[in-house]
Amino acid sequence: MDLTYTAEEEAFRTRLRDWLAASLPTLPPAPSPDDWPGRRAYDTAWQRMLYDAGYGEVHWDAAPTRRLIFLEETERAGAPYVGANFVGLLHAGPTIAAEGTAEQRQRWLPPILRGDEIWCQGFSEPDAGSDLASLRTKAVRDGDSYIVTGSKIWTSHAEVADWCELLVRTGPGTPKHRGISWLAMPMDAPGITVRPLRTLAGSAEFAEVFLDEVRVPVANRIGEENDGWRVTMVTLSFERGTAFVGEVVACRRTLGELAAAARGNSRWDDPALRRRLGRLHAEFGALWRLIQWNVSESQATGGVPGVGGSVFKLRYSHARQELYEAAADVLGPDSLDLSRAWTPERLSSLSYTIAAGTSQIQQNIIAERILGLPKGP
Amino acid sequence: MDFRLTSEQRALRAGVREVLSRLLPEDPVPGGPGPGDPVPAPRLDRALWRELGRAGFFSLRLDEKEGGAGGGLPEAVLVFEEAGRVLLPGPLVATHLAAGSVEGAAAGETVVTRVDGVLVPWLDAADQVLGDATGAVPLRSVDPLTPLHRVPRPASAAEGTHDGVAALLTAAEQLGSAACATDRAVRHATQREQFGRPVGGFQAVKHLCAQMLVRTELARSAVYAAAVTGDRTEIAGAKLLADDAAVRNARDCVQVHGGMGFTWEAGVHLHLKRAWVRAQLWPTAGEAADIQAEALAALP
Numbered sequence: 001m002d003l004t005y006t007a008e009e010e011a012f013r014t015r016l017r018d019w020l021a022a023s024l025p026t027l028p029p030a031p032s033p034d035d036w037p038g039r040r041a042y043d044t045a046w047q048r049m050l051y052d053a054g055y056g057e058v059h060w061d062a063a064p065t066r067r068l069i070f071l072e073e074t075e076r077a078g079a080p081y082v083g084a085n086f087v088g089l090l091h092a093g094p095t096i097a098a099e100g101t102a103e104q105r106q107r108w109l110p111p112i113l114r115g116d117e118i119w120c121q122g123f124s125e126p127d128a129g130s131d132l133a134s135l136r137t138k139a140v141r142d143g144d145s146y147i148v149t150g151s152k153i154w155t156s157h158a159e160v161a162d163w164c165e166l167l168v169r170t171g172p173g174t175p176k177h178r179g180i181s182w183l184a185m186p187m188d189a190p191g192i193t194v195r196p197l198r199t200l201a202g203s204a205e206f207a208e209v210f211l212d213e214v215r216v217p218v219a220n221r222i223g224e225e226n227d228g229w230r231v232t233m234v235t236l237s238f239e240r241g242t243a244f245v246g247e248v249v250a251c252r253r254t255l256g257e258l259a260a261a262a263r264g265n266s267r268w269d270d271p272a273l274r275r276r277l278g279r280l281h282a283e284f285g286a287l288w289r290l291i292q293w294n295v296s297e298s299q300a301t302g303g304v305p306g307v308g309g310s311v312f313k314l315r316y317s318h319a320r321q322e323l324y325e326a327a328a329d330v331l332g333p334d335s336l337d338l339s340r341a342w343t344p345e346r347l348s349s350l351s352y353t354i355a356a357g358t359s360q361i362q363q364n365i366i367a368e369r370i371l372g373l374p375k376g377p
Numbered sequence: 378m379d380f381r382l383t384s385e386q387r388a389l390r391a392g393v394r395e396v397l398s399r400l401l402p403e404d405p406v407p408g409g410p411g412p413g414d415p416v417p418a419p420r421l422d423r424a425l426w427r428e429l430g431r432a433g434f435f436s437l438r439l440d441e442k443e444g445g446a447g448g449g450l451p452e453a454v455l456v457f458e459e460a461g462r463v464l465l466p467g468p469l470v471a472t473h474l475a476a477g478s479v480e481g482a483a484a485g486e487t488v489v490t491r492v493d494g495v496l497v498p499w500l501d502a503a504d505q506v507l508g509d510a511t512g513a514v515p516l517r518s519v520d521p522l523t524p525l526h527r528v529p530r531p532a533s534a535a536e537g538t539h540d541g542v543a544a545l546l547t548a549a550e551q552l553g554s555a556a557c558a559t560d561r562a563v564r565h566a567t568q569r570e571q572f573g574r575p576v577g578g579f580q581a582v583k584h585l586c587a588q589m590l591v592r593t594e595l596a597r598s599a600v601y602a603a604a605v606t607g608d609r610t611e612i613a614g615a616k617l618l619a620d621d622a623a624v625r626n627a628r629d630c631v632q633v634h635g636g637m638g639f640t641w642e643a644g645v646h647l648h649l650k651r652a653w654v655r656a657q658l659w660p661t662a663g664e665a666a667d668i669q670a671e672a673l674a675a676l677p
């Protein structure tokens with residue numbers, strides 16, 4: 001058990017901290033949350049700055065401890081979040097790195113790291129959410145292309161994405177897990193229509209994507225034909241295992257701000273509220289330790305994070321919702337004012353226990369794959 | 378940074394598990410002669426205590442030249458986690474803390490207890506009491522394996538009795554208990570059949586078990602990290618989460634066992650009762666949350 005960072009890692013921290021102090025003031029002002037093209041430009045510009053300074057690959061670092069330091073320091077400095085780069089940097093890219101050919105890695109990874117291209121995730125369909133493997137969007141081979149027809153839903157950032165990690169059915173008539181393939185689909189291909197959907201928070205975070213005979217080169221398939229379910233498990237293990245790691249640091253910062261606000265408006269004098277915040281502080285502290293545990297484990301086994309990610313995802317998503325409920329208690333009636341801090345986040349937080357696999361599904365995974373209980377339907 | 382256990386630590390854990398399985402009956406259920414008969418008061422098994430002394434439970438953190446193993450808090454936490462798993466009875470934490478300062482404690486010859494908050498476990502059995510037990514009155518202890526006394530709360534909350542190491546080791550015992558409850562629930566859910574299939578195949582049961590694992594693993598991360606840093610705030614957080622895991626897991630374990638879980642003989646209740654006792658030792662959930670809140674308020 002060792003929680004200290006090496007001298008080399010601490011040197012990395014110091015270098016990064018200095019760089020952040022010098023570079024953050026040069027960032028353009030942040031766009032409004034509804035301005036998608038603006039957000040894309042802002043998020044990719046930030047990734048480009050990281051890349052130029054040699055930090056572009058930090059999420060994929062062979063020493064994941066550097067990623068932990070990166071998250072601690074960027075959060076401390078108030079640096080931007082991955083934002084529109086989420087899918088590319090945190091799960092499509094890592095999947096291609098783990099499962100793609102040398103040529104595919106060469107084609108897709110550098111533009112992600114440079115902030116030139118952003119990705120979205122086309123997994124869910126109107127009739128295939130939790131039961132992801134029952135997806136129906138079909139891809140029929142035509143020479144060296146697939147012709148893709150169907151529709152996807154809840155696709156975050158679809159409007160501004162260049163590429164989509166797309167699951168399609170290539171093996172009709174085979175058992176549902178066996179006939180799936182994982183494709184990289186260019187979002188500017190003819191036949192794609194994106195229709196934004198309004199979320200309960202009032203914004204257009206995600207969209208419906210209609211696919212009408214879209215041509216995707218066979219060379220864009222990651223993994224073998226009909227072996228896409230296995231590749232998908234790799235993607236999901238990155239999505240659940242590591243993609244939300246940075247947000248725990250953000251939660252700890254929010255909690256600190258909340259305590260300061262509570263002291264400002266005398267809510268801090270309420271011992272019950274104070275203890276709730278103290279309890280959340282303990283939880284987020286422990287979640288960060290759990291991340292260090294998972295990172296240590298995956299570092300030892302090499303590469304793809306294990307199902308321990310589901311343990312983290314399940315607890316983190318609920319703790320974060322409790323955080324915004326506590327925020328509402330600190331704000332009182334002001335929590336009904338959308339222009340106040342934390343109110344939009346409180347609304348958004350309802351999605352954490354749904355997106356990337358609902359809490360019910362995470363509990364099934366933990367019970368069946370970690371505890372070995374009998375499989376459900 | 379590599380948070381995983383070292384191979385020495387894994388070997389230590391396996392060794393302790395082996396020793397405990399030799400020293401303790403599989404199920405420590407204290408029996409009366411028949412249903413309704415009074416449960417006999419627990420007696421401290423002096424021979425067991427000396428065996429634990431010989432096995433190094435109390436001297437673990439003493440220097441080698443003092444006859445100890447030179448272990449640190451992480452090693453102690455692993456040992457106490459195993460003790461918690463098997464519901465090892467006796468004032469283990471107090472005697473461990475007294476090793477090196479109280480004659481005979483390290484060897485398990487002297488039984489030492491301490492005043493923790495307002496509770497004193499094993500007062501009558503102890504040769505020595507750390508802290509002021511004046512005015513202690515016996516409780517009819519909810520835990521049939523832990524006799525308890527209560528002292529009148531000192532006028533000024535005596536910081537002196539608030540020992541971080543004691544809190545950490547108590548948390549480690551809670552962790553072991555939480556893990557054991559999870560294992561037992563999973564084992565029962567795999568074996569017990571209803572409606573023609575193992576009850577563990579039913580999602581409602583599965584989700585109880587999954588939550589048990591999640592609580593255990595979060596508590597484990599917190600307890601192990603607090604053992605590495607020795608930080609007071611982290612120890613309080615670890616105690617908070619470990620109490621939560623032990624109490625709620627034991628409850629869920631009773632639930633998963635159905636009617637069997639409600640019987641004296643199944644012994645699941647012993648985990649719940651011990652977890653309740655430990656949860657009352659310093660810091661309780663409220664005290665731990667206060668310590669965490671203080672730290673939060675002190676952030677820049």
Ligand SMILES: Cc1cc2nc3c(=O)[nH]c(=O)nc-3n(C[C@H](O)[C@H](O)[C@H](O)COP(=O)(O)OP(=O)(O)OC[C@H]3O[C@@H](n4cnc5c(N)ncnc54)[C@H](O)[C@@H]3O)c2cc1C
Nearest residue numbers: 121122123124129130154155156351354355356357358360
């Ligand atoms: C903000 C947001 C962003 C998203 N972004 C993307 C994206 O970019 N790309 C993408 O592909 N998808 C995305 N999703 C989709 C997300 O992955 C799905 O919403 C999720 O997997 C649940 O599927 P569903 O919505 O069809 O709900 P359903 O599967 O219909 O579930 C409905 C309810 O039934 C429960 N349920 C279902 N099956 C079971 C079961 N076996 N046992 C117990 N309970 C069950 C669920 O837990 C849920 O409570 C996003 C979702 C949200 C909310």
